[in-house]
Structure formats: structure tokens, C-alpha cells
Amino acid sequence: KAGVTQTPRYLIKTRGQQVTLSCSPISGHRSVSWYQQTPGQGLQFLFEYFSETQRNKGNFPGRFSGRQFSNSRSEMNVSTLELGDSALYLCASASYRAKAYNEQFFGPGTRLTVL
Amino acid sequence: QKEVEQNSGPLSVPEGAIASLNCTYSDRGSQSFFWYRQYSGKSPELIMSIYSNGDKEDGRFTAQLNKASQYVSLLIRDSQPSDSATYLCAVSGYSTLTFGKGTMLLVSP
Numbered sequence: 293k294a295g296v297t298q299t300p301r302y303l304i305k306t307r308g309q310q311v312t313l314s315c316s317p318i319s320g321h322r323s324v325s326w327y328q329q330t331p332g333q334g335l336q337f338l339f340e341y342f343s344e345t346q347r348n349k350g351n352f353p354g355r356f357s358g359r360q361f362s363n364s365r366s367e368m369n370v371s372t373l374e375l376g377d378s379a380l381y382l383c384a385s386a387s388y389r390a391k392a393y394n395e396q397f398f399g400p401g402t403r404l405t406v407l
Numbered sequence: 408q409k410e411v412e413q414n415s416g417p418l419s420v421p422e423g424a425i426a427s428l429n430c431t432y433s434d435r436g437s438q439s440f441f442w443y444r445q446y447s448g449k450s451p452e453l454i455m456s457i458y459s460n461g462d463k464e465d466g467r468f469t470a471q472l473n474k475a476s477q478y479v480s481l482l483i484r485d486s487q488p489s490d491s492a493t494y495l496c497a498v499s500g501y502s503t504l505t506f507g508k509g510t511m512l513l514v515s516p
Contacts, residue, residue, distance in 0.1 A: 335495065
């Protein structure tokens with residue numbers, strides 16, 4: 293079974309620009325969560341989508357948004373980029389169908405650098 | 408505010424020894440507990456999940472959960488240099504995961 297895929301793997305942007313990151317979950321998984329990882333703050337939860345609906349949201353400004361499509365693929369968008377948005381952005385998928393229903397499996401991440 | 412606390416380390420152990428990693432959490436309503444391993448420059452990899460009090464063993468790994476003490480641990484037996492990584496503890500109520508900042512483990516040959 294193919295794992296979680298994320299594109300692009302690396303991205304360099306300048307302040308004020310916007311960026312869209314993409315995530316394809318494991319086949320059959322309906323939940324996609326997004327996280328931001330930085331050396332200082334660790335892994336922080338951004339939001340979770342389940343069956344095209346945002347189910348949970350972390351404590352991030354409105355510049356961070358996301359969506360999920362009917363095939364469970366998800367995108368997240370960051371508008372008006374700031375230097376502090378430089379981070380590894382990770383998505384994780386979960387099935388919520390099996391015994392270990394909320395095990396989350398991570399993709400390789402997108403490394404975003406804001407100059 | 409849900410919190411998950413881990414000692415940042417590094418925890419240094421010699422090859423062949425048992426490595427013991429610990430984690431405490433603040434939310435008594437937490438139901439699911441996970442350990443992830445993260446190599447430098449890579450994404451987290453799920454290595455253990457535990458849902459009920461007691462021990463769960465998988466190969467060289469044993470996860471231990473004590474909900475009354477709000478404490479989770481991971482034991483790695485016969486530690487290998489390839490186990491050198493950051494180990495992240497994650498706690499969940501139903502869906503969202505709250506992560507600790509991780510403990511760096513260094514296994515010396």
C-alpha cells in the first residue's frame with residue numbers, strides 16, 4: 293500500500309507571497325491532518341479534515357487554510373507569507389475504521405523556506 | 408491547554424543497553440497514546456500505539472501506559488546505533504494529536 297505523499301518536497305518563497313501544499317493520503321484513509329514543525333516549537337497541529345469537512349483546527353492565524361477533496365486529497369494554503377512560516381509542513385492520514393482507528397501516518401513533508 | 412512533556416535529552420546509552428524514554432501528559436481525558444521515531448531530516452514514523460493501561464510489546468519495543476499517573480514510557484531493548492533518533496510522544500483524545508517536543512536518543516557503538 294502506498295504511503296502518504298506530499299508535493300512539493302521543497303519550496304522557497306519570499307515574504308508576502310502565498311503558497312499551496314498538497315497531500316495525498318493512504319488509500320482508504322478519510323482523515324488528513326496538517327502539522328507545522330519548527331526546531332523551537334516542535335510539532336504543532338494546524339487542522340484536520342475528514343470527508344471534506346474541517347473537523348478540528350489548531351491555534352494558527354487565518355492566513356493558514358486548507359481544504360479536502362472528494363478523493364480525500366488535501367491542500368493547505370498559506371497567504372501573505374512571513375519569515376516565521378519557514379518550517380517543515382507535514383500531513384498525516386488516518387483511517388478511523390480499524391481497531392487502531394486513529395493511528396496517524398505521516399508523509400515526507402514539505403520544507404518551506406521564506407526569504 | 409493540553410500538554411505533553413518529554414525530557415529533551417540527549418539520552419545516551421551504549422549499544423546493547425535498554426533505553427528508557429518517558430512522557431507525561433496533562434489531559435486526563437486522553438484515550439490514545441503513540442510513540443513516533445524521527446530521524447534527522449525525515450518525517451515522524453509511528454512505532455508504537457497503546458490504548459489501555461499496562462505494557463504492549465512489539466519486537467525490541469515495549470510501550471507502558473499508566474493513566475492514573477498520566478505517564479507513558481517506551482523501552483527499547485538491545486539498543487542499536489540505528490535507533491539513534493528523536494522519539495516523539497503523542498497523545499490523543501479522539502482525533503487530534505498533541506506532541507511532546509521529543510527526546511533525542513544517542514546509541515554509541
